[in-house]
Amino acid sequence: MNAVQVGCKFVESCVRKARLINLVGLAGNTNVQGEDQKKLDVLSNEMFVNALVASGKFSFMVSEEVDDIVTVPEELRGKYCITFDPLDGSSNIDAGVNVGTIFGIWRLPSGADATVDEILVPGSEIIAGGYCMYGSSCNLILTFGNSRVEGFTLDPALGEFILTHPNIRIPSRGKIYSVNEGNTLYWDDATKAYFDSVKFPSAESGRKPYSARYIGSMVADVHRTLLYGGVFAYPSDRKSRSGKLRILYESFPMAFITEQAGGKATTGTQRVLDIVPKHIHDRCPIFLGGTDDIADVEAAFASNNNWLNDTQK
């Protein structure tokens, strides 16, 4: 974790002064997702790879910004693998909106080779996960899978992360939904039915309409959902049947944190952590939130056509 926090402190310092030191804008290349890389995407990735390799704890790693796995030189290899998105939400960076780093840590079977097959495993094998949000304050949220999620805030004067949010518990039901409604046209009946149920609740439910909040930075939208409750989602749709968010370094770590905070994460029809990815940059749909809210999502998928079970026409 020391290597991870060094990386986060470095990125935090760059994000904070990005406009002052000409670190905004494009780097001039595209990543394996076909996205134009931001200067800070490239710099953050380099910083994390260097810190993680130097830690001597990892055998290999998966980064959103690198096509293949990053193998650690033999003499520095350790028994873990880390998957990470060095700068999530980077499309928002030039507008000064919250961005973040997301990571998941996996213990490799002893004697395992540094090969991609070692990480194409169910999400339920993850042993630690977290994110660091760079915004009005810098928050590092961590879990080691013991049904506890701890939140830290960076004290810029000390340069240390201080425990400020011990034992985060997500409310079982919230009042906020968070999704890019610009994709509504492409949604399946199940997704439309669910979001209609929170926007236009039936009289018998006795509930008020949920408020809409969507920043478009997964770290920021999930952070708010963990603290205030409700649902964050990036569903599958007609354009992208597997949704947008990447399984190994976005959906798995965030699903793990949500579950350890007492919530749930589903594709609509499957627990996210039961997925077994086929490729390191695979994507999956995701709905995460409090247990009662996600039960409503699962009920909507159980009783409406959807892309996931090919009933949607």
Ligand code: FBP
């Ligand atoms: P990257 O910036 O790491 O590619 O992240 C993807 C992301 O920006 C998420 O942070 C966010 O939840 C989602 O995409 C927003 O997508 P859209 O603009 O389609 O709503």
